[in-house]
Amino acid sequence: MARRRFPEDRNIFAWSAAPNQHVLYSVNPGDALRFFLDQALTAPADVIHLDGSPLFNRLLIFQTRDVPLIPEFLGPPDGTTVLYAQLVSPLAPAAAQQAPPLLLYAQSNARLDALESGASTAAGQLAQEAIQRQAGDAATLSSANAHTDSTVANESSARSAGDAATLTSAKGYTDTAVSTEATRAQAAESTNAAVITAEATRAQGAEQANAQAISTETSARTAGDASALASAKSYADSTVATESGRAQAAEQANATAISNEQTRAQNAENSLGASVTAESNRAQAAEAQLLPLFGGSVTGDLAVTGRLTAGGYALPVVMPTGRRPAYRKATWSQQFQTGHSWTVGGSGTASSNVNDTGTFVRGTQSVRVTTAANAVQSQVRKLSQPTMDLTGKMIRLILKVDDVTHLDRLEFLIGTSTFTNYFRWTVHTHSAVSPNYVQSGEWVTVHLNWADVSASGGTYSLSANGTPNSRSGFTDMQVNCYDDGTGAVTYHLQAVELVPDTAETFPNGVITISFDDSYASVYDLARPKMDALGFSGTMFNIAEAIGSSGVYLNTTQMRSMQDFSGWEMGGHAYGTAAHAARYTTMTEQAVADDFRKLRSWMVQHGFTSEHFAYPGGQFGNTTDGVPVDQIAARYFTSARSIISENVESFPAAMPHRLKAVTGINDGTSIGGVTVSSLTATGGKLDRCLNNGDWLNLCLHKIVTGTPADSTxxxxxxxxxxxxxxxxxxxxVITVSEAMRFYS
Known part of the structure; x- marks a missing residue:
């Protein structure tokens, strides 16, 4: 004796008393039928049959044909309630009606209640079908049979396509057909009973009329009215004859109706039996093609609709190698732990805590300051420190702004004599319309190069080509924060550090020349010039645009640039619509889907770059609050923005927020950054050369005439x-070369 519980449906249990002998029960009759189709018919079809759906004391039972179950083999499971039931349905085969009582089990009173509810529902369905059957609705039966045939045909097509969802729908239709036929049979019996009752009522009326006639005849005799007596006799004889004819006709019609219903029921059972057999065969064939619920292997291609997940996480089609630049170790560090002795001041400060243990990203505390909402300087500083030499060094800041809504700017100063002599950097200027490096509620890392110095004072100065006159002897450091005067800003300072700068590796600095949007003019007009100078560029591509028209590159041109000129083919977006909309207007899933398709497309076409440029340079939050740069990190090793308030360092402070100068053009009054400003004395090219930094130049389209806009x-x-x-x-190097250099 074997007992089995099937995990795919917790409401179904089965026992096997002997080979080819089964008892099933379920809270829901439809569940039991589906289970029968999916599981029970795996036994030989000539042994296991479905003997209708009889009700046993309000419990749904299926049993094998010809071989009665032996109760003593079905020992009750622990903690169950034991019930006895006797087959009562007149629709079951005669052999089954003679079967001995069956021993059934239910796990709890709650399960018995559920079974009772299922039985009541089935009884209501049987009553309605009886009405339809007595009415002789052959068209309805034909429609049901046709519907079953259609279901089988549809499921056959679905099965051929491996569509498990369509298979489930087809089984549901078959369940409905079985229930409908049983309901009609029950309704026919109820209607036949109603007809018999009506005929009995008519017969009783005839008797009453006859009695009345006899009474009338008696009165006529008493009055000696022979004529009335003859008339009464004639009326009585006529009434009796008429009612007798009606009764006989009713019996014949009733017999015909019963015969028709029996024929319809038999035809329906035959049709449904064939459908069940075909359905079970199809189910077995389909199951052989499906991946098992608890693991297994698949032969041939496996198509997945929607996301492929593992452990609750959506899997990228292609994952990055994780080859990030090595983290630069600080040669000097202030992390604002206990005893740091930095002070907070400035008339723009409303409150502060120099030992805030509630918010930190290193150690156990940081400095917290809230501004006074007056657009005046708030500061954190340390004066009269031992002298520091910043030759070959850059400054690393780790900070956070709780809400950037009212942030105007952040600055850093280094100098001597309480900043009588100083150099000043603009760390960040907040914009209401352009992408911002500093986002609300995020810890960020900022690198400040000597090429980024924005002002000087006292004995310190910058030469015409942007070179500072001193890089050592500093004793004072200060971080400034300004709000916009309409609201307060709370900022946190975690670290001020010195790390080796780009000049340590590239004494003359280094430049990356990148092109966004896959314009074919880059192949036609830019590549020849760069080939002649030995320069290789980085192209950030929109997959759907490739080959769509002569305006855009095709894969042959891309492979030529990559394979014979050393260019890098990076990613910019998969869909043209996603590129136009910007990722910050999309949901996290939509952005992840675009990344995944883009990465897959690149690898499929032989472009193995792991580097990306954000559409519009925007890496803020998605519409459901997920930072886009965190999504990018799942698929790419780096991602470039178009923020240029500071040039990029080597290595980058935040590889998924790479900075770049964009909008480079030689037009007139069209915005952007002009070629002349870059090449002028003291411009960005000179500062890169004399101070050492990583200058990313972002271009788009090359034209033979006059530029129309900043792209x-x-x-x-x-x-x-x-x-x-x-x-x-x-x-000049590509982004990939820069990242590999420091990996």
Missing amino acids: EISQTGFNTLMDAINSRGIP
């Missing part, structure tokens, strides 16, 4: 820029 640069202007880089001897 265009003429071929003449582009050639001028390339020549200026070459004449300064600044090396």
Whole structure:
């Protein structure tokens, strides 16, 4: 004796008393039928049959044909309630009606209640079908049979396509057909009983009429009215004959109706039996093609609709290698732990805590300051420190702003004599419309290069080409914060550190030349010039745009640039619609889907770059609050923005927020950054050369005429820029080369 509980449906149990002998019961009759189709019919079809759906004392039972179950083999499980039931349905085969009482089990009173509810529902369905059957609704039966055939045909097509969802729907239709036929049979019996009752009522009326006739005849005799007596006799004879004819006709009609119903029931059972057999065969064939619920293997291709997940996480199609730049160790560090002795001041400060243990990202505390909402300077500083040498060093800040809504700017100063002499950097200027490096509620890392110095005072100064006159002897450090005057800002300072700068690796600095949006003009007009100078560029591509028209690159051109000129083919977006909308207007799932499809497309076409540029440079939050740069990190090793308040360092402070100068053009009054400002004395090319930094230049389309907007640069202007880089001897590398260099 075997007892089995099936995990795919917790409401179904089965016992086997002997080979080919089964008892099933379920809270829901439909569940039991589906189980029968999916599991029970795996035994030989000539042994296991479905003997209707009889009700046993309000419990649904299926049993094998011909071989009665032996109760003593079905020992009750622990903690169950034992019930006895006797087959009572007149629709079951005669052999089954003679079966001995069956021993059944239910796990709890709650299960018995559920079974009773299922039985009551089935009884209501049987009553309604009886009405339809007595009415002789052959069209309805035909429609049911046709519906079953259609269901079988549809499921056959679905099974061929491996569509498990359609298979489930087909089984549901078959369940409905079985229930409908049983309901009609029950309704026919109820209607037949009603007809018999009506005929009995008519017969009783006839008797009453006859009695009345006899009474009338008696009165006529008494009055000696022979004529009335004859008339009464004639009326009585006529009434008796009429009622007798009606009764006989009713009996014949009733017999015909019963015969018709029996024929319909038999036809329905035959049709449904064939459907059940076909259904079970299809189910077995389909199950052989499906991946088991608890693991297994699949032969051939496996198609997945929606996300493929593991352990609750959506899997990327292609995952990055994780080859990030090595983290630079600080040569000097202030992490604002107990005893740091830095002070908070400035008339723009409303409150502060220099030992805030509630918010920190290193150690056990940080400095917290809230501004006074007056657009005046708030500061955290330390004066009269031992002298520091910043030659070959850059400054690393780790900070957080709780809410950037009212943030105006952040600054850093280094100097001597209480900043009588100083150099000043603009750490961040907040924008209400452009992408911002500092986001609300996030700890960020900022690198400040010597090329980024924005002002000087006292004995400190910058030369015409942007070179500071001193890089050592500093004793004072200070962080400034300004709100916009309409609301307060709370900021946290975690670390001020010195780390080796880009000049340690590239004494003349280094430049990356990148192109967004996959324009074919880059292949036609920019590549020849860069080939001549030995420069390789980085192209950030929109997959759906590739090959869509002559305006955009095709894969043949991309492979030529990659394989024969050393270019890098990075990613910019998969869909043109996603690129136009920007990721910050989409949900996390939509952004992740675009990343996943883009990465898959790149690898499929032989472009193995792990680097990305955000559409519009925007890496803020998705519409459901997920930072886009965190999604990008699942698929790419780095991601470039178009923030240029500071140039990038080597290695980058935050690889998924790479900074770049964009909008480079040689037009007139069209915005962006002009070629002349980059190549001028003291411009960004000179600062890169003399101070050492990683300068990312972002371009888009090359045109032969006059640029129409800041995304265009003429071929003449582009050639001028390339020549200026070459004449300064600044090396040009791709993003991949930069990342590999420090991996």
